[in-house]
Amino acid sequence: MTTEKAEKKPELIKVDIARPRTYKWSSGKYLGRVYKEALENKKLVANRCPKCKELIWQPAAVCGRCNVEAGEDWVVMSDKGTVVQYTYLVFPLWDPHYGDRLANPYPTATIKLDDDGVFLVHFLEERDPEKLKNVKRVQAVWKEEGRGRGLGDILYFRTIDE
Ligand SMILES: [Zn+2]
Structure with missing residues (x-):
């Protein structure tokens, strides 16, 4: 014996899944230089802090040791x-x-x-x-x-x- 409740089937909906998409995003001025030099010249680069003179790896806009703007004194390592x-x-x-x-x-x-x-x-x-x-x-x-x-x-x- 079937009841009215049992005869109702769940409503199914169809959802199309979008194909995977490639993303493009900016790696930024400093990290972007690492990617560019590796891609074009097979070189590793870092920028040098103007205050402590240490290389900043990975390159960044600010020296984490000195908390000063690092600038673009690029060095091929x-x-x-x-x-x-x-x-x-x-x-x-x-x-x-x-x-x-x-x-x-x-x-x-x-x-x-x-x-x-x-x-x-x-x-x-x-x-x-x-x-x-x-x-x-x-x-x-x-x-x-x-x-x-x-x-x-x-x-x-x-x-x-x-
Ligand atoms: Zn520094």
Whole structure:
């Protein structure tokens, strides 16, 4: 036996999902310079504070140490450096910005760049856990194609003999 209530079916509506859209946004004058130099010249740049003379990484309008306007004294930094520490993860990760699955396992290192003492965090090419223990000197390996992601234009840092 059916009741009037049971005979009523829920009203279904159809919702069309819009196709994913690409976004464009300004990275700003300072960070934009990082993207531009990486894209066009495979270079890492930072701006220098006029007061303390330290490089500001990542480039910014104001020096966080001195609280003064940083200006545009641009410096091309070395893409060689020394590994200060590394992390060796053994579970999968996804790039939060682009959704790419990162290699597994992959080592991430804090690297002190030559000359100006800027630290940055990036991947190491070396994945052998035993060899990683001895990685000291590294150099950036830049993508040949598909650049435009700032630091992401560097594939990884390769061990160099020096
Ligand atoms: Zn300063």
